Every structure is written in C-alpha cells, then in structure tokens.
Amino acid sequence: MVFIFVTFAWLLFKLPEFSHVILYLQAMLHNLGKNSDVKKNIIILVYSFPVMAYHFNGYLREKGLDSITQKYKYVFYGMMLFLLILNSGTTADFIYFQF
Incomplete structure (x- = not known):
C-alpha cells in the first residue's frame, strides 16, 4: 500500500x-x-536476460541445484557488467536534489 x-x-x-x-x-x-516497437522490445529483453538469469540462479541455489549454474556464474556477471558499460544513457538528476 x-x-x-x-x-x-x-x-x-x-x-x-x-x-x-x-x-x-x-x-x-x-x-x-x-503497437510496440519490436527493436525496443528486443533490446529490453537483451538487457533484462542477465538479471533474470541471476535471479534464476538464486532460485536454483535455494533448491540445491546450483551445481549446474556454478560454471556459468562468471559469464552472467560478465554479461551484466558489459551491458552496464554499454548502456551509456543520459543521466538525470537524482530526485532528492530537486527539493
């Protein structure tokens, strides 16, 4: 609420x-x-995939099935870091600075 x-x-x-x-x-x-822009939707999916994979890895870890994803853990971290660096969008003022 x-x-x-x-x-x-x-x-x-x-x-x-x-x-x-x-x-x-x-x-x-x-x-x-x-109608939505397909190109924008694909970009959103590309940027959200590593985050979803990270959370899926946490889910598997809770269930005790993380041995499968342990060898790919650093690949996902690398993907997230790469996409963060690649996304050099415009910066907006932090909302609390507007007071």
Whole structure:
C-alpha cells in the first residue's frame, strides 16, 4: 500500500506539470492496444536476460541445484557488467536534489 502511494507521489516530483502526471497515468491505463516497437522490445529483453538469469540462479541455489549454474556464474556477471558499460544513457538528476 505504501509502495503504491510513494510510486504515484513520485510522479508529482518528477514530472514538471500536473497535466503531465495525468497524461502519464492515462498512458499507463489506456496504452495496452498500441503497437510496440519490436527493436525496443528486443533490446529490453537483451538487457533484462542477465538479471533474470541471476535471479534464476538464486532460485536454483535455494533448491540445491546450483551445481549446474556454478560454471556459468562468471559469464552472467560478465554479461551484466558489459551491458552496464554499454548502456551509456543520459543521466538525470537524482530526485532528492530537486527539493
């Protein structure tokens, strides 16, 4: 409950005008039928794969099946590090600096 409130309250600080907040919320609710860009979706999948693999490795470790993934552990760490370095997107000011 607190997380949902904080998430919506964050929009008030991040977006410059209240009308942008309304448009953002409308886009979240009514943007389901829009065509998506396949190239962007593939990029999202590429960047999210190492994180999902890391969590899957943790799941296997809890179940005692981590011997399979131990030999590939550093490959996944390397992939995550490579993608972090490769992603040189724009930096935005930290939200708390806006006060």
